[in-house]
Amino acid sequence: MPQVKYVDRKNTNCNKWDAQTGMFGEEGLLPLWVADMDFQAPDCVLKSLSDYVSKGVFGYYKIPDSYYHAFINWEKEHHSYQVRKEWLRFSPGVVAGFNWITQFITKPEDAVIVLTPVYYPFLHAVENNRRRLITSDLINTDGVYTINFQDFEQKIIENHVSLFILCSPHNPAGRVWSRDELKRLLDICRKHNVFVISDEIHQDLTFQGHTHIPSFTAGAYDDMMITVTAPSKTFNLAGCQNSVIIIPDEALRKKWDEYITGIRVLSGNAFGYVAAEAAYTGGRQWFEEVKEIIYGNYLLVKDTFAMELPEVIVSPLEGTYLCWFNMKAYVKPEDMKEFMQKKCRLALDYGDWFGGERFASFARMNLATSRENVEKAVHAIVRECKQSV
Ligand SMILES: Cc1ncc(COP(=O)(O)O)c(C=O)c1O
Known part of the structure; x- marks a missing residue:
């Protein structure tokens, strides 16, 4: 059926x-x-949500360990990525996540680079936070997009860029970046002290043998990167507003926890967790x-x-x-x-x-x-x- x-x-x-x-x-x-x-x-999501609703109590929610296990298992099984529970933080959507991280990492007037054409909330995140937008156009060869590494590096140097917002896989070019491409990008960022936000919301939607490489698994980049991802594209849960911020580096995580205390959005609503856990567990x-x-x-x-x-x-x-x-x-x-x-x-x-x-x-x-x-x-x-x- x-x-x-x-x-x-x-x-x-x-x-x-x-x-x-x-x-x-x-x-x-x-x-x-x-x-x-x-x-x-998926039916498993509808069932878990209706079981939750049928209890009729919508008080404060304790995030169960089973939610973390469901996400961790999914990452391991689908992306060969071993995530640890203590690395995980919350944002009510990936866009909220990368806006927060932009504020956390940079100051007004700092330069932020993106690879264009790109999902336009990246551009808005830079402009709305009063950072300077620097763009490096992808090379378009008969519709196939590749990275202009030379232009990317030159723009970083010329503009003293401090943050790169990476879209992986890339919306709208439809590219799933290879390990080599990711390494080259991230090595350039490392060389010039550019922090990276890796938006991996489309991580699961890959086709025809193209394999998504979580940016953290491309090399040793823990101290210079934060990844944001979510079950929302994979399982059509955007309205549940439940996303994951991944910060493997302990010192960075400590700073993030200090920053986020000033915002006080430390976790999301119950429905988002219930839906995400069910999807990661039974939605395959x-x-x-x-x-x-x-x-x-x-x-x-x-x-x-x-x-x-x-x-x-x-x-x-x-x-x-x-x-x-x-x-x-x-x-x-x-x-x-x-x-x-x-x-x-x-x-x-x-x-x-x-x-x-x-x-x-x-x-x-x-x-x-x-x-x-x-x-x-x-x-x-x-x-x-x-x-x-
Ligand atoms: C690259 C990318 N990031 C983020 C989002 C939206 O994320 P959210 O709804 O979790 O804010 C989208 C939606 O199209 C997207 O394509």
């Missing part, structure tokens, strides 16, 4: 389906933007199934474009469930919004959100939905491109 169930999320107070006006100025578009899934969470089969659906949707996008609009460049999906593609052969960058929204009636993430106008011919499509929705979206793009010729 298939475990993954599509849900019609319209009129459920769902950000992706019911709150388009903020970003798009209207409602009613077919939404393939916000990175959550249109699938019910659901997760394998959901990955197949996502990869099938990716092939649908790639193959349909290859056949109908062969000059759309679709980046290979090594990781994440977000498909990044370049429409430059068919749509002028300045017309992309009009084209996607007014003509195709789609809500996609526009390329320029990920770092500026130079990415305006790109769009990012969320593949974690039904095949029908992806089909509708791709066919609308094909139809409108053909009509405008």
